[in-house]
Amino acid sequence: MEPFKSFTAVAVPFDMDNVDTDQIIPARLMRKSRRDDLHGTYLFRDLRFNEDGSEKPEFILNHPEFRKARIIVGAKNYACGSMRIGAIYTHYDYGIRAVIVETMSDTFYRNCVKIGILPVRLDGAAVAGLRAQLHQRPGATISADLELQSVTGPDGSEHHFEINAFDKRCLIKGLNHIGLTLERVTEITTFEDRYYQKMTWLRQ
């Protein structure tokens, strides 16, 4: 996992509340392996593309100014609905590295930390302000600094965000839950030695 320290990129505003995981990745794509390397194209699949695969020009990610967006600024209850691991892959593989919202589903938040996307929760007025600026100046950038726990808007305004120490450490070190446990690998090995001395029949 890529360590996350600070990041500056074009940001795209999503004004709707309750953007659900069905919109993010339609159910029919849930059985697709990420190794097909197509999850980036699945992001908002049915909103972004027509059935024949052509783009829907009106969808915001298809606007020329937002094509390079790597940060999403949403509203309330982002990524709600059914739990879908594919929802996080679509974001990451599209290139999104930070999601700034008022609220998001707990699952999506956890998966952000697991994959290396910075999840930021700000108060409603702050995210609405950021979205308004992005609409006024399409293609404007936002900076996120995890060390300082701060987001800087296009107008230079700074917004402090909260993140628990554990999640912060995972993101900054680029370690997911597997990496963290593997830091204890000697404990596991020692356990195995002792365990299989007793349970001889389990190691044939």
Add this chain to the structure above:
Amino acid sequence: MTRPRTIFDKIWDEHTITTDDSGQTLLYVDWLLFAESSFNEFDVLHFEGYKVRSPKQVFGVADHYTSSRGTTLADVIDVERRNLILTLERNAREGGFTFFGLGDPRRGIQHLVGPEQGLAQPGIIMLCIDSHTATQGAVGALAYGVGGDLDHALATQTIWQRKPKQMRINVEGKRGVGVASKDVILAILAEIGTDGGVQHSIEYAGSVIRDMSVEERMTVCNMSIEAGSPAGTVAPDAKTFEYVQGRPFAPRAGEQWDAALAYWKTLPSDRDAPWDKEVTLDGDQIQPMVTWGNSPEDGVPITDVVPDPSGEPDAQRRAGMERSLEYMGLRPGTRMTDIAIDQVFIGSCTNGRIEDLRDAAAIVKGRKVVVSSLVVPGSSGVKRQAESEGLDRIFKEAGFYWGEAGCSMCISLNGDAVPAGKRCASTSNRNFQGRQGKGSRTHLVSPAMAAAAAVTGRLADVRDLIR
């Protein structure tokens, strides 16, 4: 004196590597079993650059998407499903672990494969990404269904868990004629509800459970998740030891077996072990059961009638009952035995074992089905055993379709489905709306009750057909 412990405590303690400051325990995992839905977990390893830590402790099984109509890839109904099976095969190859794939004589539903191979043993911890993993706890193991986090277990052979509370369900007395282990678990669910076991691990005990065969105990443990519990177990006893002995992964005869047996005998819960919750049922009172609604707790004795929502004081529950009756197309007060059915399914990890097929065949023998009826053995091993006993002929002569092993119509991912509005007597575990196909209406029953339904065309009391 050491504090008294439950079987669950003993297995938990034996597998504890460390505990963190938030109260989570890092547990060692003996075996991991994966079916086709596991591709995300392997993708995580691939993208994050981790390896399968201990391939000898990992197994893959194709079960959810395999066809009941044949054992080759070409029999699988579409490209997408074929790809899921091929993906698991590739992950097994890359990860260096054993894959029970199409055509493999050991293939079957994962929760049958574990016990058949002797992987399910007293005292072990086994994980699968599947709700019904607890089936394998019936041998006195801790078998957990874990949704999604098994990438961690693949890479570390461990899992972080918070210790659940513990519950004992005692079924005392003696089962009556025609009362199957399925009826016992449906009666338990009717008693404690689908949230009765939430945040608890369950031990099933009492004379009715002790008198059951190991396979019957599997049926009971299988539906622990329907009570909201990820894990159910039964104290291992002489029947368990005999069941495990001689299987491919069982301890080898001699010194190994003796050591294992000595350890296994220490596992049953201590007499004074504390329980967070305890429920006792009178086994003498349990009748052959059938569900009327869309929740596994909606079971009633076959002699009963469809319940009347107007008698339910809780508004939320009343509304739920009304929704179920609407979906199921049933009227309150209808006798269960007056409900005509369109289809029968015998199989699944709940009731796809050899004893289940024997129970069903005993009713079917010499009779003819009057509705579309499907039997799918839970594993290739069960299928071979049944054929060697001539059970396949009994089913086929009666008009059943005799299928190839897999999950089949329990979850309808392989093309076997109940059409919208049709009613199915099914030996599976879930009667949810749409579970057996969009608009399908499921009545959960035991294998013998399903057989009785197949030959009468309605929900029937198997006791009237026992010769």
